[in-house]
Amino acid sequence: MKLSTVILSFNSQRYLEHCIRQLVTALDQCEGPHEIFVCDNGSSDGSADILRKLEAEFPEVVKGIYFETNTGTTVSRNAALSRAGGKYILIIDSDTYVNVEAIQFLMKRLDQEPYCGMAVPALTYPDGRFQISVDSFPTLIHKAKRFFMLKRMENQMDQRPGLGESRVVDYAISAFWMFRRDVLEKVGLLDERIFYSPEDVDFSIRIWKAGYYIKYFPEVSVIHDAQEISRARGIKINLFTLSHLKGLLYLFLKHRYIFGLQGLYHRIGRAVGS
Numbered sequence: 001m002k003l004s005t006v007i008l009s010f011n012s013q014r015y016l017e018h019c020i021r022q023l024v025t026a027l028d029q030c031e032g033p034h035e036i037f038v039c040d041n042g043s044s045d046g047s048a049d050i051l052r053k054l055e056a057e058f059p060e061v062v063k064g065i066y067f068e069t070n071t072g073t074t075v076s077r078n079a080a081l082s083r084a085g086g087k088y089i090l091i092i093d094s095d096t097y098v099n100v101e102a103i104q105f106l107m108k109r110l111d112q113e114p115y116c117g118m119a120v121p122a123l124t125y126p127d128g129r130f131q132i133s134v135d136s137f138p139t140l141i142h143k144a145k146r147f148f149m150l151k152r153m154e155n156q157m158d159q160r161p162g163l164g165e166s167r168v169v170d171y172a173i174s175a176f177w178m179f180r181r182d183v184l185e186k187v188g189l190l191d192e193r194i195f196y197s198p199e200d201v202d203f204s205i206r207i208w209k210a211g212y213y214i215k216y217f218p219e220v221s222v223i224h225d226a227q228e229i230s231r232a233r234g235i236k237i238n239l240f241t242l243s244h245l246k247g248l249l250y251l252f253l254k255h256r257y258i259f260g261l262q263g264l265y266h267r268i269g270r271a272v273g274s
Contacts, residue, residue: 002032004086117212
């Protein structure tokens, strides 16, 4: 198996079919066998019915994993990762629409850079606007700023010089990850003590601790029609927001930092500012 894709779906009726069909089209243009695991996390909007239809249409490729309730972002993905047999592993959200150029480019770069533990593309909204998908590890202050000011930050990032240059980054959001199987075997599965976010930060820190780096390649881009379920609309607090805050506290305790990054960088072997 060359590439295993893991898709997480929760009430994704609006996005799921387009996501899977576009992925199947892209993978059909790549050499080697591939498989697509789709984890339905107890959806109640008809997403599971769409998935069953696509399983029947693409029986050799699409493999559904069905949960009766929402198990969060880690338990569900781990169920698929435990079954994935590909040399490369791609994790995407159900509102991410991939293309063959990005897949082939990133697989090639992973082959060329053995210490690249994760390769990610630029993400854009459907209308082409830039989306912040990579960042420095969150501190308490930075996380609050990102929560309240993300749109303004994205508009400012559009104007930053060097935006189109590939570079090493602290972490990438899990809307699109690509890594090799040997990296997963060394780093391990997602931490199931985190229900919903920041599992992406935790996994990225563990990649760094394992002796790899994470690299952002804006030479290729992928559309992410971000649902942003943790925010709902405005500053409304919901269960996903509260779960995120709980996960963030756990992250700070686990990796022993909260306000500054110097100590964390030292422990994971990341030079400040590099």
